[in-house]
Amino acid sequence: MTTATSKTEASRHIAAEKEKWLRAYRQMVRIRVFEEQVNELYTRALMPGLAHLYSGEEAVAVGICEALNLDDYITSTHRGHGHCLAKGASPDRMFAELLGKEAGYCRGKGGSMHIADPATGNLGANAIVGGSVGIATGAALTAKKLGNGRVAVCFFGEGALGQGSLYEVMNLAQLWKLPVVYVCENNLYNEYTHYSETTAGTILGRAAAFGIEAETVDGQDVRAVHETATRLVNRARAGEGPAFLQADTYRYSGHHVGDINREYYRSKQEEQHWKSERDPIQLHGTWLLEQHYADPGVLEGIAGEARKEMEAAVKFAVEARYPRAAQVSEDVYA
Amino acid sequence: MTTATSKTEASRHIAAEKEKWLRAYRQMVRIRVFEEQVNELYTRALMPGLAHLYSGEEAVAVGICEALNLDDYITSTHRGHGHCLAKGASPDRMFAELLGKEAGYCRGKGGSMHIADPATGNLGANAIVGGSVGIATGAALTAKKLGNGRVAVCFFGEGALGQGSLYEVMNLAQLWKLPVVYVCENNLYNEYTHYSETTAGTILGRAAAFGIEAETVDGQDVRAVHETATRLVNRARAGEGPAFLQADTYRYSGHHVGDINREYYRSKQEEQHWKSERDPIQLHGTWLLEQHYADPGVLEGIAGEARKEMEAAVKFAVEARYPRAAQVSEDVYA
């Protein structure tokens, strides 16, 4: 081909890359700001119950969901806001759900730990640790039987490694060569206990024992997560079977919004280290600047838009109405 | 030391070896004859319900239990007669239990799948596949906390690898460095399905993933089983933590006494091969002859005694009386 076309090829490629990574940045920022608003709602006593913030782990959900199609499936956890947003849920209906309003994704019946959205393939957050490993694997079984080319991603924290059902379904997924990717978000803590006190041997070994392709990735590096996820997802989509991805990451806040005093289980220094040295948004932002994909103004612009979007979403949720009493007995049976 | 003493040393050693291996032979034969009697009782319609015969797998129970002390613990399975006998249970009370008589180990309330005997450290056979992995691990926790130097052996078939609770307790056993040895009797079949259709990856990998010492042994070679078991049991007793032993073996009869037509899941040739080429009793008998530890007459004598013993035990059980009606509501609460 002529140098001219190759030039346009190249510039088209660069433009695509630039858009892709700016989008990843925007998604991470949106999650960060969403969680700041959740914490705000909690401290202002506007949100019933508790919520588990995803701040610090954004690169995992975004890096992976950017590798998925809209009709691919995910299952999420009690710490699920990031997964929902990354898969395409809209913040207004999410906030409405967090406040128990009728406009919420679950008509107010699910709350923070149960957001589900068929439109984006979100089979639901789950308040049972490891509770969705079977659901994700079953979705992969459907995909294989219907031959619709979909993939299911099962998000869970390293604490779910304690649940035996995970091993039961990984064995089946490998026997049946199902298109499912198990994503273990290792943020170092099961609630208030360091994972090293609850996890013997190795994490990858748990999947490798079943012959499952198992890899580990820096969960603070959105590009690394995306590259690895793309490979494993495509592999599953191609019928080559399940995979397991350990993403090493960290949660900035407490186990839930009410977990304020944390020194008895982890040090302020440790938290500070992750926030200042390993922040996924900062790291990716610096890279964008280095690549000249963006200048500081652009990044601020993205943050500003996110703030506006989330504030509007909160306003929508706060003003939305509660379900009518009669709705309490609806949706028990289909 | 003088050659004289060393000579007596040596001959003492030989005598001990001879007695040890003759005893192993006797124990295997006793189990084989016991099971023949069970099948007889079933075909003569004298035994209520069904039973799962251990014939063909004798070297596993004997090789391992000969490495244990009387007060060490075992947990057993639905295929548990061999484990019970090898740990020291007496056949008369076992047969009585199989017939539901009051003189049985469980006063007739347990039957074939629930024989338990505190006097020999037998925490009980279990009719739930994988149902006793927690119990064995808990016994090891007690042993460690009380510092009584006991070890717990958890017998289960390779089908139990499908139960998630096994992975939950192996993780805990390794975290707490408990003196428990998990013995996976791989007889190739989960009921009527070949284990290769139910077991992805590797068996040893399932334990190795938790950092547990994992080995495999020829389950038809009683000396190999005993040697390996001794090493793993001593290691556990010394506080070096849990171990996992895969013993490759084969069940000669059906999954239970009623499983007569088996061609749809395994061939007669396969069964024949194991019986004629890999029989643990034959193999060990031949070795005893080679070592001049016994002549054919001695081995026949052992078989004859075993037959007498088991026939007497059956007679005891057949003549024993059933529990009184009032006993139905006893033993519900301690």
Add this chain to the structure above:
Amino acid sequence: MPERELTFAQAVREALAEEMRRDERVCIFGEDVAEAGTPFKVLSGLVEEFGRERVLDTPISEAGFTGIGVGAAMTGLRPVIDIMFGDFLTLTMDQMVNQAAKAHYMSGGHWKVPMVLRTTLGATRRSAAQHSQSLQAWFSHVPGLKIVLPSTPYDAKGLLKSAIRDENPVVFFEDKMMYKLKGPVPEDDYTIPFGVADVKREGDDISFVATSSMVQVALGAALLLEKEGISAEVVDPRTTWPLDEETIIESVKKTSRVIVMDEGYGRYGVAAELAAVIAEGAFYDLDAPVKRMGAMHVPIPFSPPLEDLTVPTEQAVCEAARHLCGKS
């Protein structure tokens, strides 16, 4: 021409085969369900017709494959899951109760879980405490689930077809001692709606409200009592949830005496619910307290003479009935 007769097991198999022909999304999984056709041989022949793609053998992982069933049902399949012995339901509780039963409600009606969990109940098979339980009460207690307890081959076919077509998770209990029971079963495609009790026998003096295995015991007792001049009506709720309170209460209002029977434990069991419903609904019509009969409150013992004491028999029912009718 005479009605066709099938065994209970054949009726179950026919319902599955017909539904699998009708709807490609219906698939079966469980332990030894394919070539072995389960230890009870209930599924024999299905893998030959529908292949291993739709009749899947699983490892011994009740929690795991039940969970997979939930996810498969949510996304477009209609799995029929086989739990060999009802005693193993203990391993499926989280997936059935925290996931299957709640997914529809928690998602505000967005996700559905059209799955069927087939399992067994019943004692007297000399299988001891871990293979003899009847745990239908646990599931009946959980909103979001439907619970079916067929008592005849006819009901088994019609109810199972309804279960497979239902958009909700259904737990289907089969009495393992009833598999060889024969009864008329039409060849045609019929379904039986949930929440509709069936009066299996009409009578005037006393009502027997019985489920599953106990329906046969109740019918047997009714026959014996007839000779003594006691006319017993036998009402079979067929589903404990939804529950047809109206038919049950109507019967008791007519007879003014009732024995409720379920093979599960009576205490905190199905019999307790039936008794409470009747005591409230027929309060002004009852001549005597509702009599509850269920498994004796002990783990099921192995020893035959003991095990036989734990399950209500025709004789025990007759005795209780005579007593209630003041004829003893």
Add this chain to the structure above:
Amino acid sequence: MPERELTFAQAVREALAEEMRRDERVCIFGEDVAEAGTPFKVLSGLVEEFGRERVLDTPISEAGFTGIGVGAAMTGLRPVIDIMFGDFLTLTMDQMVNQAAKAHYMSGGHWKVPMVLRTTLGATRRSAAQHSQSLQAWFSHVPGLKIVLPSTPYDAKGLLKSAIRDENPVVFFEDKMMYKLKGPVPEDDYTIPFGVADVKREGDDISFVATSSMVQVALGAALLLEKEGISAEVVDPRTTWPLDEETIIESVKKTSRVIVMDEGYGRYGVAAELAAVIAEGAFYDLDAPVKRMGAMHVPIPFSPPLEDLTVPTEQAVCEAARHLCGKS
């Protein structure tokens, strides 16, 4: 001098601490039980006094560590196992029901399982469907288990000490909304026997038979009704198994009207058993049908205005009581 007051949580902790001092074999395990003292802070301070040798943090493996508890109890320890939310009991069913409850019976009385499973019940904490269930009915249905439902700090201490000293598996339910409730608790070493109901308030017009959280609701309602001239008696069974039928029936025979209340689902639940027991035992004394009140038969919704509709309130109880007493 004034009686000492403790919160419900402090009473539980004191019972544990006293028993751990008394008996070296008593140990605790569960998730975040050590330094964290559980999310409810019920166990705070115990690891500091007894060390990590006796207060053990576990992985998130409810089935696994419950099973380990069974084996530990059989061989000489007296484990007290912590299941954070009662909803997670679904994961322990096999170990509790097929193993712990049956080991003594199946072994002909040779093995014992002296363990305590502590867990929580109760809704209105805005925790949604998987963190709000009250599943005591399931265990009450199972022979071999004992089920305890304390309703006051005083009862919590005395009943928990009895549970730890019991030779059988005991399931101990704590209402998570009651942890901060204060009440008098003697410093001395007292125990409360199982199977002995407590009349928490005497009355003549109507009986409220209530468990756990519902006892407080019943007492509150009784106070309100007093002003209206309705005298309500409040009976707390304290253990659903063994169940003190006599005290319950005596109360109803006196008042001839009764409301039974339990925060679990009423259908096939504890309330059903209580209603059945009363309808039979007080058959000739009841002026009106037994009124059952329990959680609405839906998964617990998150939205506050909806969740509040699912649990019986003092107002609802008062209304039902007025109706029963013909005062509305």
